[in-house]
Amino acid sequence: MSIVTLLPFIVLIGAMFLMTRSAKKKQQAAAQMRNEMQPGTGVRTIGGMYATVKEVGDETVLLEVAPGVHAVYAKNAIGAVLEDAEYNRIVHGDDADAAVVPDDASSLTESVEDGDEDAVEVSGEAKPDLTKKVDAAEADTEVKKDGKADGEADAK
Structure with a gap:
C-alpha cells in the first residue's frame, strides 16, 4: 500500500x-x-438551580436550595462551583454596579408619535405596520401570466 x-x-x-x-x-x-467543593460555597446544578453546599459526601452533596430547605444531589449533578461574589450577585442581587434590567421589554419600545404612519398602536404598545405598501410605479406595471408587463409588445 x-x-x-x-x-x-x-x-x-x-x-x-x-x-x-x-x-x-x-x-x-x-x-x-x-x-474541591466545601460547605458554604455556592453552586449551580446542571438543571440551573442555585444552592449552597451544606455537606459533601463521597457520591452525594447536601444542598440548601432555600432557607431551611435541603436536598440531596449526586455530585455529577453539580454544573459549576461559583465564587462567593458571583453567587451573591446572582442569588441575592448584591452588586451595586449592576445595571437595572426591567421585567419586560416595554421600556425598550418607543411610543407611537403623532403622524407616524408606519406604526399601529395596539393595547398601548407600538407595533410595526406589516401590510404591504405598493407605490404608484409598481401598480402601473403589473406582470401578466405570460411574464410581460402592461404596455410591452411581443417582439416577433
Whole structure:
C-alpha cells in the first residue's frame, strides 16, 4: 500500500485521538471542581438551580436550595462551583454596579408619535405596520401570466 492510501486513515486516527484527549481533560477538570467543593460555597446544578453546599459526601452533596430547605444531589449533578461574589450577585442581587434590567421589554419600545404612519398602536404598545405598501410605479406595471408587463409588445 502506498502512503497516499493510508493518509486519510492516519488523519482520521489523529483527529479521534485529539477529540478524546480534549474530552478526557474536560471530564478531569469537572471532577476536580466537584471534589474541591466545601460547605458554604455556592453552586449551580446542571438543571440551573442555585444552592449552597451544606455537606459533601463521597457520591452525594447536601444542598440548601432555600432557607431551611435541603436536598440531596449526586455530585455529577453539580454544573459549576461559583465564587462567593458571583453567587451573591446572582442569588441575592448584591452588586451595586449592576445595571437595572426591567421585567419586560416595554421600556425598550418607543411610543407611537403623532403622524407616524408606519406604526399601529395596539393595547398601548407600538407595533410595526406589516401590510404591504405598493407605490404608484409598481401598480402601473403589473406582470401578466405570460411574464410581460402592461404596455410591452411581443417582439416577433
